[in-house]
Amino acid sequence: MSIYEEVEFEDLNYDPKTQMYTYPCPCGDMFSISLEALWDGEDIATCPSCTLRIEIIYDEEDLPQLREESESEDEDEKGGQGEEGENMKKEVDGLAENTKKSLTIK
Numbered sequence: 751m752s753i754y755e756e757v758e759f760e761d762l763n764y765d766p767k768t769q770m771y772t773y774p775c776p777c778g779d780m781f782s783i784s785l786e787a788l789w790d791g792e793d794i795a796t797c798p799s800c801t802l803r804i805e806i807i808y809d810e811e812d813l814p815q816l817r818e819e820s821e822s823e824d825e826d827e828k829g830g831q832g833e834e835g836e837n838m839k840k841e842v843d844g845l846a847e848n849t850k851k852s853l854t855i856k
């Protein structure tokens with residue numbers, strides 16, 4: 751595995767829609783790496799059209815927060831509490847009914 755070039759993080763192009771970082775490759779295509787991969791500690795961006803790779807020089811503290819993660823955390827907090835409460839009620843009702851039935855049968 752050979753590295754074509756070492757590229758500073760701030761020299762990359764960022765697309766906030768896809769959360770992908772790109773850098774022009776000499777073959778005419780683009781090296782690309784996702785923000786998620788960078789957070790995972792990945793620092794090698796590959797080109798889809800050739801075998802060249804670049805190494806990205808960055809510190810984790812330079813990375814923007816992952817958008818997906820923060821959104822899903824908010825949803826979990828809001829949705830989780832309501833669902834849990836309903837499920838608890840259903841379970842209690844179900845238990846009570848089962849007890850009544852079994853008592854009637856016996």
Ligand SMILES: [Zn+2]
Pocket residue numbers: 775776777778779780797798799800801802
């Ligand atoms: Zn290329």
